[in-house]
Amino acid sequence: xxGTGRPSRKPSSAKxxxxxxxxxxxxxxxxxxxxxxxxxxxKHLWRMAHLSRWLQSHAMGAPDLTTTNVAxxxxxxxxxxxxxxxxxxxxxxxxxxxxxxxxxxxxTAVVETPLERLLADFRHYLxxxxxxxxxxxxxxxxxxxxxxxxxxxxxxxxLKRLTAAEVASFVLTESHRRTVGSATxxxxxxxxxxxxxxxxxxxSVDLTTAVPTVANWRAVQLPRxxxxxxxxxxxxxxxxxxxxxxxxxxxxxxxxxWACVPEKSPALNWRTSTG
Numbered sequence: 001x002x003g004t005g006r007p008s009r010k011p012s013s014a015k016x017x018x019x020x021x022x023x024x025x026x027x028x029x030x031x032x033x034x035x036x037x038x039x040x041x042x043k044h045l046w047r048m049a050h051l052s053r054w055l056q057s058h059a060m061g062a063p064d065l066t067t068t069n070v071a072x073x074x075x076x077x078x079x080x081x082x083x084x085x086x087x088x089x090x091x092x093x094x095x096x097x098x099x100x101x102x103x104x105x106x107x108t109a110v111v112e113t114p115l116e117r118l119l120a121d122f123r124h125y126l127x128x129x130x131x132x133x134x135x136x137x138x139x140x141x142x143x144x145x146x147x148x149x150x151x152x153x154x155x156x157x158x159l160k161r162l163t164a165a166e167v168a169s170f171v172l173t174e175s176h177r178r179t180v181g182s183a184t185x186x187x188x189x190x191x192x193x194x195x196x197x198x199x200x201x202x203x204s205v206d207l208t209t210a211v212p213t214v215a216n217w218r219a220v221q222l223p224r225x226x227x228x229x230x231x232x233x234x235x236x237x238x239x240x241x242x243x244x245x246x247x248x249x250x251x252x253x254x255x256x257x258w259a260c261v262p263e264k265s266p267a268l269n270w271r272t273s274t275g
Contacts, residue, residue, distance in 0.1 A: 014045040018056035023103065024048070030097050048094050050077070065095065065104040114157035115148055118202075125196045143189040146170070159202045164210030167194065171212055183214045 016024050027048065031041045054073050055061065070088060088095070098104045119141055126132045126140060147170045151158055171190055175183035191208045198206040 014042060014049045016045065016049040016052050018052035019061040020048055020052035020055065023062070023098065023101070026101065027094060027097050030100075031093065034093075036093075044093055047090060051091065051094070062098060062103045063105070065098065070095070113152070115152040118148065118157060119145070121200070122193060122196055125200070126192065130192070139185065140189040140192055143174075143186045144193045146174075147190065147193070159197060160204070162197075162203060162207065164207055167207050167210040168212055175212075175214055180214060187211055187214055 024045070028041060028045070031044060036044070051065075051073060054076070055064065060069070070091065074088065074091075095104065122144075123137050123141060126137045127134075132140075147167075148157070150166075150170075151162060167190065171183075171187060174186045178186065191211050194203070194207040194211065197203040198208075
């Protein structure tokens with residue numbers, strides 16, 4: 001059903017039509033060879049069926065499954081409301097199989113620059129040392145990449161010259177164009193990166209203290225207003241009289257607070273009191 005990402009029939013009943021139909025037997029055999037359970041095989045067949053129908057509806061064939069077109073397919077699914085298969089990860093077994101049998105083009109090789117090598121090391125640190133999941137690691141990487149690109153060129157990545165002022169300036173610039181939640185994520189990612197730099201010897205000092213904190217006022221509240229009976233309880237007996245507690249005017253309008261006091265109370269001078 002749409003909106004839930006759950007098929008209305010058993011996964012094993014998925015019927016693939018369109019340009020990918022001829023590849024169903026080989027794909028099933030490959031999944032079984034890799035040890036996928038029957039239910040998981042059925043789930044991947046459903047995804048294959050959806051993708052094949054999308055290709056057919058756009059008059060495209062399997063060779064048209066470029067990175068751009070796959071991203072467009074996933075974008076349409078998210079817009080429709082499918083909870084399942086919202087990222088390329090769910091299609092990875094199918095795409096890898098199709099690349100393996102030379103049906104779709106292979107990915108363009110990424111040139112390994114000093115920046116890419118450093119990011120690869122950072123990802124490994126986050127997974128191996130910090131125990132973060134892949135989604136969080138990718139989020140961290142996307143947020144710190146602009147900071148690194150400012151200090152990188154094709155052949156060199158000079159981090160020894162990275163200063164606390166540059167770190168603070170980067171975080172403040174990012175914070176001004178983001179929501180509080182997003183800016184907080186930037187701060188967390190940058191601190192993790194700088195800690196990694198220090199531990200791996202990329203920088204001689206720990207620059208994490210240079211990262212400013214994002215102000216978050218969501219948890220800040222005004223004092224709770226007092227109920228009228230609570231205001232009355234603030235008056236305590238003293239030498240047979242009633243004296244007013246100081247500072248209760250913030251809970252109620254002044255005229256309402258003082259109305260709780262007996263009109264002739266010796267504890268208050270009505271002419272000089274400012275409440």
